Amino acid sequence: ITRIEGHLKIEATVDGGEVKDAKCVGTLFRGFEIFMKDRDPRDAVHITQRICGVCPTSHGTTAALNLDAAFGVADKIPNNGRILRNLIQGANYIASHIVHFYHLAASDYVDVTEVADYDGTDPELLKVKDFISRALAAGDMSMLAPFYPRYEGDYRLPKKVAQAAVAHYVEALNMRRLAHELSAIYSGRMPRSVAVVAGGVTSHSSIDSIS
Numbered sequence: 001i002t003r004i005e006g007h008l009k010i011e012a013t014v015d016g017g018e019v020k021d022a023k024c025v026g027t028l029f030r031g032f033e034i035f036m037k038d039r040d041p042r043d044a045v046h047i048t049q050r051i052c053g054v055c056p057t058s059h060g061t062t063a064a065l066n067l068d069a070a071f072g073v074a075d076k077i078p079n080n081g082r083i084l085r086n087l088i089q090g091a092n093y094i095a096s097h098i099v100h101f102y103h104l105a106a107s108d109y110v111d112v113t114e115v116a117d118y119d120g121t122d123p124e125l126l127k128v129k130d131f132i133s134r135a136l137a138a139g140d141m142s143m144l145a146p147f148y149p150r151y152e153g154d155y156r157l158p159k160k161v162a163q164a165a166v167a168h169y170v171e172a173l174n175m176r177r178l179a180h181e182l183s184a185i186y187s188g189r190m191p192r193s194v195a196v197v198a199g200g201v202t203s204h205s206s207i208d209s210i211s
Helices: 039-051 057-070 079-108 123-138 159-187
Strands: 007-016 018-027
Touching: 039 057, 039 123, 079 159, 123 159
Parallel strands: none
Antiparallel strands: 007 018
């Protein structure tokens, strides 16, 4: 399966148009289970975030929750620590969904070249139009990265809808940036938080950070 945040294989048995059996298989061994051995368990929060550059916070938060249980403090997390963890995780949740829908999956359904003859006034679409025209003028489709190379999909969206989707793609870049900034305010940086630890977080909220 392409356009996901990792490596995955689906095996399906189809009989007469009906799926009789299906298996989901992770196809890439990363080795985290091995090089985590014999380390200080508190390192897990930071090391496991390296599993993914898109959703590192989920891995770090999961490690912290496991450490909370292991250290017997799962029921002693301060309210502020719980809330800030949720804010950090929530911000990454937003960013992760944006990047998956718009920046990984949408390019298989939206034909960006529909913007080549855009005749409107949207400044972002005009920038994309100029971007496309440079590639076409040079006869070098590789200049259209990250929209190329790609699968030759069934781009059946009407031109106006496709153009709107490309505009949303560009807007989503800015929205993802804002989600990263929200996470970084309380987690120290993004990607890969340094604030989430066993027992809570190392950061605190303030009037400045809230505003």
